[in-house]
Amino acid sequence: MSEPKVKIATCSLAGCFGCHMSLLDLDERLFDLAERVELDRSPLTDIKELSDCDLGLIEGGVCNAENVHVLMEFRARCKILVAIGACALNGGVPAMRNQFDLKDCLEESYLRGIGLVNPQIPNDPEIPLLLDQVHPLHEVVKIDYFLPGCPPSADAIWTFVNQLLSDQPLALPYTQIHYD
Amino acid sequence: MAESDILTQTIHEIVQRHGGAPTRLLQILRDVQDRLTWLSPETMDRVAEELDLSPIKVRGVAEFYSFLYTAPRGSYDVLFSDNITDRMLGNRELLHYLCDRLGVHVGETRADGRVTVGTTSCTGMCDQGPAALVNGHALTRLDKPRLDRIVELVNRQTPLTEWPREFFEVASNIRRADILLGRHFADGAALRAVLKRRPEAILEEMVKSGLRGQGGAGFKSAAKWISCRNAPGEEKYVVCNADEGEPGTFKDRVLMQDFADLVFEGMTLCGRVIGARQGFVYLRGEYRYLLPSLQAHLQRRREVGLLGSDILGEPGFDFDIDIHLGAGAYVCGEESALIESLEGKHGVPRIRPPFPTTHGYLNQPTVVNNVETFAAAAKIAVEGGAWFASRGTAESKGTKLLSLSGDCERPGIYEYPFGVTVRRVLEDCGARDAQGIQMAGPAGHMISARQFDRRICFEDLATGGSFMVFSHRRDILDGVRNFAHFFVHESCGFCTPCRVGTSLLRDLVTKVHTGHGTRYDLEEMRKLGRIMQVACHCGLGQTAPNPVLDSLDQFPEAWERRLRSTAFEPAFDLDAALEQARQLTGRSDPDAYLREEELMLGAMP
Numbered sequence: 001m002s003e004p005k006v007k008i009a010t011c012s013l014a015g016c017f018g019c020h021m022s023l024l025d026l027d028e029r030l031f032d033l034a035e036r037v038e039l040d041r042s043p044l045t046d047i048k049e050l051s052d053c054d055l056g057l058i059e060g061g062v063c064n065a066e067n068v069h070v071l072m073e074f075r076a077r078c079k080i081l082v083a084i085g086a087c088a089l090n091g092g093v094p095a096m097r098n099q100f101d102l103k104d105c106l107e108e109s110y111l112r113g114i115g116l117v118n119p120q121i122p123n124d125p126e127i128p129l130l131l132d133q134v135h136p137l138h139e140v141v142k143i144d145y146f147l148p149g150c151p152p153s154a155d156a157i158w159t160f161v162n163q164l165l166s167d168q169p170l171a172l173p174y175t176q177i178h179y180d
Numbered sequence: 181m182a183e184s185d186i187l188t189q190t191i192h193e194i195v196q197r198h199g200g201a202p203t204r205l206l207q208i209l210r211d212v213q214d215r216l217t218w219l220s221p222e223t224m225d226r227v228a229e230e231l232d233l234s235p236i237k238v239r240g241v242a243e244f245y246s247f248l249y250t251a252p253r254g255s256y257d258v259l260f261s262d263n264i265t266d267r268m269l270g271n272r273e274l275l276h277y278l279c280d281r282l283g284v285h286v287g288e289t290r291a292d293g294r295v296t297v298g299t300t301s302c303t304g305m306c307d308q309g310p311a312a313l314v315n316g317h318a319l320t321r322l323d324k325p326r327l328d329r330i331v332e333l334v335n336r337q338t339p340l341t342e343w344p345r346e347f348f349e350v351a352s353n354i355r356r357a358d359i360l361l362g363r364h365f366a367d368g369a370a371l372r373a374v375l376k377r378r379p380e381a382i383l384e385e386m387v388k389s390g391l392r393g394q395g396g397a398g399f400k401s402a403a404k405w406i407s408c409r410n411a412p413g414e415e416k417y418v419v420c421n422a423d424e425g426e427p428g429t430f431k432d433r434v435l436m437q438d439f440a441d442l443v444f445e446g447m448t449l450c451g452r453v454i455g456a457r458q459g460f461v462y463l464r465g466e467y468r469y470l471l472p473s474l475q476a477h478l479q480r481r482r483e484v485g486l487l488g489s490d491i492l493g494e495p496g497f498d499f500d501i502d503i504h505l506g507a508g509a510y511v512c513g514e515e516s517a518l519i520e521s522l523e524g525k526h527g528v529p530r531i532r533p534p535f536p537t538t539h540g541y542l543n544q545p546t547v548v549n550n551v552e553t554f555a556a557a558a559k560i561a562v563e564g565g566a567w568f569a570s571r572g573t574a575e576s577k578g579t580k581l582l583s584l585s586g587d588c589e590r591p592g593i594y595e596y597p598f599g600v601t602v603r604r605v606l607e608d609c610g611a612r613d614a615q616g617i618q619m620a621g622p623a624g625h626m627i628s629a630r631q632f633d634r635r636i637c638f639e640d641l642a643t644g645g646s647f648m649v650f651s652h653r654r655d656i657l658d659g660v661r662n663f664a665h666f667f668v669h670e671s672c673g674f675c676t677p678c679r680v681g682t683s684l685l686r687d688l689v690t691k692v693h694t695g696h697g698t699r700y701d702l703e704e705m706r707k708l709g710r711i712m713q714v715a716c717h718c719g720l721g722q723t724a725p726n727p728v729l730d731s732l733d734q735f736p737e738a739w740e741r742r743l744r745s746t747a748f749e750p751a752f753d754l755d756a757a758l759e760q761a762r763q764l765t766g767r768s769d770p771d772a773y774l775r776e777e778e779l780m781l782g783a784m785p
Contacts, residue, residue, distance in 0.1 A: 065774055068754055072779055102760045123765035129772050131757040139751035142700065 005038040006165055007053040009078060012043060013067040014094040014134055015060025018151040019085040020044070023057075025154035036165060050074065055164070056081045059151075061091040062135045066128035075141040080164070083137045084157075086150040095134040102132045145170070148177060188226055190215060195230040202231050203542075205241055205524030209248055210465075210505060218249040244526035244672075246300065246508030247316065247465050254289045254296035256334050261311040263302035263427040264618075264662040265585045265648055271310035274322055275299065281331045295334050301510060301666055302427035303466040306585035306648070307353050307592045315340060318469050319347055348469065352434045353592030356608065358579045359563075359571060360556060361595050365442050368486050370449045370561035375494055379409070379453040388565025390577030391557065395421060395513075395550035396620055396644025398576075401557065404547055407537040409454040411545035416456035418447050418499075419541060419548040423464045423518055425510040426621035427666060428646035431581035432551040434593050436463070436470050439555055440477045444501060446554030448487060449561050450547055451499040459501040460541070462518050465508050474503055510670035511720050515548040517672070528674045529718035550644070552581055572598035576637035580645065584609045586618075587651035598637040605647065606632065613651040616735065621646035622663035623723035626656070626730035656738040657693050660727045664689045667724040678721025681712040685728055691751060695742050698749050702732060702739060754779070 012020060020043060026033065041050040056078030062068060075081055086092040097105050111119045137143050147160050156176040163170050194211045198204035208227060213219055219242050228235040242248045260266070260275045279286055279297050289296040305311035308320040314330075317340065326347065333343055354361055374382050386402035393399045408416060420443060424432040435443055447459045463470065478501055481487040491497040504522055506512055512521045516530035519541050540546025549557075556578060560568050569577040576598035582605065585591045589610030596605065606614050616628045619636075620643035627634065627641070634640050650659060664686040673679045688705050691697045709725030716722045732739060754774040762772050 065758060065771060068774055068779070103764055106764055121764050123767055125767065125769040125771055129758050129761040129765065129767065131754075132760045133752075133757065135752065140754070141750075142748040 003036075006036060006055065007040050007051070008037045008042075008055045008057065009040040009050055009053045009074065010042040010044070010057040011059075011070060011074065013058060013060035013071065013088070013137075014063035015085065015087045015092070017043070017059070019059035019088075019149075022085075022149075022151035022154050023157055026158055027154070029154075029158055033161070050077045053078045054080065057084050058082065058137060059085045059088050061087045061094055062131065062137060062140050063094050064128035064130050068131075068140060071137060071141055080144045081141065082145040082147060082160075083143045084147045085152060086148065088137050089146050089148055091134045091136050092150065095136075098133045102130060106130075149179065152176075184222075187216075187223065191223065191226045191230055195227065200231065201524075202233055203522070203524045205231065205233070205238065206245070206507060206521060207504060207524075209238075209242055210507060213248060217255060218252045221250075224250075241524070241526050244509065245465075245506075246669075248507050252289065252293065254294050255337075256295040256340075257313075257315050258295065258297045258330075259300040259303075259313045260298070261301075261303035261305060261309060261313070262299040262662070263306060263309075263666075264659045265306040265428060266302070266309045266311060267658065267662060268586060268654065269310045271322070274310055274324070274327060277324060278327045278331070281327065282334065294337070300466075300508065301425065301669060304424055304430040304433050304464070305350065306428055306430060306583065308351055309585075313466065314343075316465060316468050317348060318350060318466065320350055350433075350437065350469065352438050354434065354438070354595075355584070355590055355592040356594040356596065358595040358597060359568070360552070360559060360579055360581065361439070361593070363559070365445075365559065365562070367441050367445065367481075367484070368492065370445045370558040371452070371486060371492055373561045374449055374452045375492060375497070382449070382453055382561050383409070385560055385565035386557065389556075389560045389568040390565075390572075390575075391553065391560060391568065392576065392638060393550055394552035394556065394580065394644070396426075396624075396642060398638045398642055401549060401553055404537055404549070405450060405453055407535075408540075408545045408547045411538040413538075413545040415458070415542070415544045416454050417541040417544060417546040418450045418454070418456045418459035419515075419518070419522065419536075419546055420447050420459065420461045420551055420554055421513065421515060421518055421548055422467070422551050423462050423506050423513045424467075424551070425464055425513045425670075426623060426644055426646050427663070428585055428618065428621050428648040429583045429644055430585075431583045431593050431645045433467055433470070435551045435555055435581075436461075436467065436474065440474055441481070442555045442558050443551050444477065444481060444487070446549075446556070446558035447501060448491065448499050449558055450549070450554065452491075452497060454545070454547055456547075457498045457500070459499060460522055461501060461503045462512070462522060463503055463505055464513075465506045468505055471503065471505065478503075509672070510666075511672045511718070514718055514720065517718070518548065519546065526672075528672050529720075531717075552645075573635070573637045573639060575639045580636060580643070582636070582643070582647045583645045584647050584649070586649035587611060587614065587654065588649045596636065599635050601633055601635055602627065602641070603632040605636070606649065609649070611649045611651070613653075614649050615652045615654070616650045616656060618646070618648040618650070618659060618663075618727070620644055621648075622666055622727050623719070624726065626659075626727055626734055628734040631734075656731055656735045657689070657742070660731050661686075661689050661693050663727040667720070671720065671724070675715075675717035675721065677712050677715035678717065678724065681708055681716070681721065682724050684708055685712075685725060687751065689728060691749075692739060692742055696744065696749050697742065698744050698746055700748050702743070705729075706732065 039045045040053050041047045056074040106121050110121045198208050224238045225235050228238040284290040287298045303311050305320050310322045312319045391401040489498045509527050512518045512527040514529045517527040521527040536546045572578050579595050579597050582594045619625050667682040668686045671678045671682045709729045712725045
């Protein structure tokens with residue numbers, strides 16, 4: 001009988017899904033991965049409810065109330081939680097709004113924008129409320145590992161996941177974590 | 181004349197007064213600002229044109245220094261010194277009192293443009309605080325009656341020259357004198373000695389004396405002078421580092437106030453020994469009140485033949501000294517940053533080697549020494565190396581000036597032979613209830629009562645002179661947090677580990693200090709501190725985590741009693757972060773809140 005599969009969940013918070021695209025760049029290695037892991041909640045499965053998992057991979061920072069809930073749920077359900085990519089680590093591009101007041105950001109988009117009809121700041125309860133600043137994940141929950149990159153390359157993700165799943169010490173070659 | 185012509189004319193005159201030299205850029209911008217109260221984009225462009233520099237370079241310099249303003253300020257610009265010693269003396273209460281009385285917010289200019297009130301890093305008046313600067317001039321011993329007077333003076337638009345003189349009095353407070361401060365020195369004696377005995381003999385005395393850099397780094401001064409003397413170069417330079425920015429230290433201020441001739445003599449001696457004709461004093465902007473008296477000393481020395489051409493009648497013994505005024509940048513105390521600043525640039529530390537002794541000012545061989553080092557060198561030339569070396573310990577010869585402040589009865593300057601114990605110093609200054617000392621400033625070390633038998637010398641506790649006492653009624657973390665803010669403000673921004681690291685440390689210290697931290701945050705601080713120690717470009721960043729790391733080791737209880745029992749706490753108040761959006765949208769539905777009890781915080785590992 002084969003080993004039980006490792007359960008992995010992924011999600012993108014205030015990110016661009018670029019890190020998920022990078023994950024898909026594993027290409028044929030995805031077949032190897034699929035033999036060892038089972039995907040739980042993830043944009044790739046469309047499972048909405050998270051169950052207890054061995055590993056959670058999160059891209060994107062925390063920009064709104066929903067992000068906070070999702071991140072905390074991941075923390076509660078995943079044995080190991082990993083921040084993946086620049087936005088998860090530092091806030092990234094979405095955090096560029098941090099140097100402006102939230103009021104100015106919303107007014108620029110919804111009140112002063114060109115060609116707006118019936119300008120108003122959206123207030124439907126369905127829309128998650130924005131935090132006044134965009135935060136990296138580790139400012140909201142404890143993060144066990146950080147994988148930098150914008151996005152981290154498929155090779156970097158592959159090295160990292162393999163080492164983690166096989167209990168090897170984590171050590172990425174320089175070529176996979178230099179960005180200039 | 182049209183307004184723009186007047187501007188052009190004003191700037192032209194100032195630039196000409198500085199010989200049109202780009203190396204004088206910082207001095208030029210200071211003078212222009214003195215005249216125009218701030219540096220507008222148009223002003224900076226004119227300066228750039230006059231000096232044939234790119235406008236962006238001039239702006240880069242103007243924006244680097246705290247005391248250069250690229251936005252309008254009030255005609256009276258009041259900056260409270262915000263060192264921990266000022267805080268111990270109640271400066272925050274006074275700051276808010278003055279703001280209330282003037283009707284102005286901290287850091288802002290009053291609507292009528294009359295006055296701005298803000299804070300600045302330590303102004304070096306720790307023994308006579310709470311202190312402040314008004315238009316760059318030092319105010320000491322502030323209290324409410326004095327502030328009431330200041331409010332009147334500001335509202336009546338009384339010129340600074342008509343303010344009461346006692347507001348600007350700076351006491352020397354020399355409490356203990358040894359060989360440097362205690363013995364009389366006859367002007368010119370060191371220069372006569374070098375003429376009589378030749379530079380080689382003086383260098384021998386310097387070697388024998390064992391004199392080490394008194395700024396705190398402790399490099400052998402003789403080795404520096406010899407290296408510079410032997411270095412090939414068209415011109416050589418002597419630079420006196422009087423950019424005494426380490427919070428809690430003010431001994432160079434006292435030397436420049438009471439012993440300027442001794443310091444100038446030491447510089448001139450150095451000039452003769454290494455073969456330099458030009459010296460610079462880099463005086464921190466906070467000490468600009470000293471400028472007129474220092475200029476007068478220099479002028480007198482020229483008149484009596486101790487400075488200028490053919491000094492003491494010796495043909496070819498030419499040496500003169502210029503004073504450069506800093507503009508509020510702690511990092512310029514680092515010698516290579518100081519040289520950059522002297523050259524009219526923003527003060528970012530250079531990559532070393534090469535060291536200034538071979539590639540310093542204008543890439544020429546340069547000796548940069550601390551004020552106290554030059555003073556000691558002048559004495560050594562007269563009294564001999566053996567005399568100096570008879571004091572102190574095996575590796576730390578001579579004496580050290582300590583600047584005592586904080587919780588003690590007699591703050592001020594104390595000169596001790598190297599090797600004195602912390603305990604002895606505490607007894608002498610009347611610090612009966614000390615729980616800890618911040619030694620050598622925020623960049624130095626925090627020590628607890630367990631270590632009061634340690635000795636002040638390079639073998640044990642090295643120091644540039646700052647010695648701040650914390651009594652038992654103080655909260656050590658108030659100091660740590662104050663220092664963390666200091667480093668954020670003073671990081672030059674050149675390298676990421678320092679620029680980002682200092683901010684992250686400040687945030688973590690604040691988090692724990694305000695009761696939101698966990699053990700995890702203490703570990704994060706240690707990790708961050710270790711990274712900064714090895715990855716920062718210069719000493720500023722490498723030492724910035726010291727107060728945090730030392731206090732974690734020396735005063736663990738100060739940290740631990742504030743920790744929450746949870747494994748992890750968010751870095752900010754989650755629900756408060758939604759408040760602005762709630763107001764903008766008018767929402768009050770359940771999803772518009774992040775209530776702690778509804779979050780899955782408890783489920784964290």
